[in-house]
Amino acid sequence: MNAFLNALGGKLAERWLALLAVPGLIYLMTAAVAVTLGRRHWHDAGRLRARLDALSGAPGAHSPGTVVLAALAVLAGAAATGAAVQAVGTWLEKAWLTASRGPVTTWLTRRRLRRWQAADSAYRTALVAAGRATIAGADDADRLTGEAERLHAARDRVALAAPRHPFWTGDRVTAPERRVWRAYRLDLAAAWPHLWLLAPDGARAELTAARAAFTSAARLLAWSAAYLALGAWWWPAAVIGLLTAVTAVGRGRDAAESFADLTEALADLHTKPLAETLGIPCESGLTREVGAALTRALSKGGE
Incomplete structure (x- = not known):
């Protein structure tokens, strides 16, 4: 049982680091760079080095207790950031899959449906023309068949069936x-x-x-x-x-x-x-x- 709990704890810690802590830490580092440099000095590496030197020269930087507390605070902030972004990701996942509900998603669905109907109409027209040309033995039968296949692929890129969702x-x-x-x-x-x-x-x-x-x-x-x-x-x-x-x-x-x-x-x-x-x-x-x-x-x- 102890071995199982230790293995489970290791897997949970690894998953926590992969999903929350590491991405959140990278984001916090990027945010610190963004705030330090700003729009006017976006490529000023000297400004960034000066800020790092000032932090390393602060009195608290040489105190082990302060360093540990700062590290814990950064990890907690990274985990909180990762959890917040993960919650947004869950909402986006549902939005990708949810059928139309509000006015915006309904408009998007109707727009995709009009595109699909136009592509479907063009494909069916081309398919009939290709069939008639094949039966008649026309010289352009192969070209018309290829055009019908191209329009079929174009319709399927919109959706395989008439759209009912705002997103593909x-x-x-x-x-x-x-x-x-x-x-x-x-x-x-x-x-x-x-x-x-x-x-x-x-x-x-x-x-x-x-x-x-x-x-x-x-x-x-x-x-x-x-x-x-x-x-x-x-x-x-x-x-x-x-x-x-x-x-x-x-x-x-x-x-x-x-x-x-x-x-x-x-x-x-x-x-x-x-x-x-x-x-x-x-x-x-x-x-x-x-x-x-x-x-x-x-x-x-x-x-």
Whole structure:
């Protein structure tokens, strides 16, 4: 038991340092530089050295007790800063995934829906033209087919289905639920706990890692906002914040896509074993009839 508690304490301390203390300490150091240099002296290294010399020459700097208290105060401030930014990251993560509620998110959703509808209309028009050219044996059939494929990819970059969320990540993460329903008439929300229990450890580990990567990206976006705020005193901090924001958004999109793909793959691979476990005949493979029967069984008779 003692060994277990020691190992657990070591892991908690390591996680605390990685998530809160170290990022918070770096941020506090950047904030100190920003306040010391300001906008007018943003690159004045001499000014920074003079400030450090003044601190090191202060009487309290040679007192062990003062140094320890100062170090503890800095660590506490770093941890508090990290906790605050982590809370903002949790809010941003929910905002990435939440459906429209207020006027701003509703406007964003409608804007994305108009873009998707225009892209979908262009794709369908090009697809019909390519089909007619292929049937007629026209010389430009290959070109029209390529144009239809390009427009299809352009539509999917907006969303795989008609948008219902203000941000791409929300639609991407919820796309498997809608696609599985259209394909199999299976309510993925009702089936998910059962599919999760049937999935092997490797599949669950991959999904957990993708979800953790998405959370990490949201946390990184929160740190970018904190550095952008420092840009009001020291403009290099705004550059750091902007670069961090671009990285965070890219990582968030990649993680959302990975999580959605893995979710849909798990549903495709393990819905048949789930049906067989529940005694629903599935000899011919997963069909809409099987999916509808699973939905009725898992929703306890409700629709």
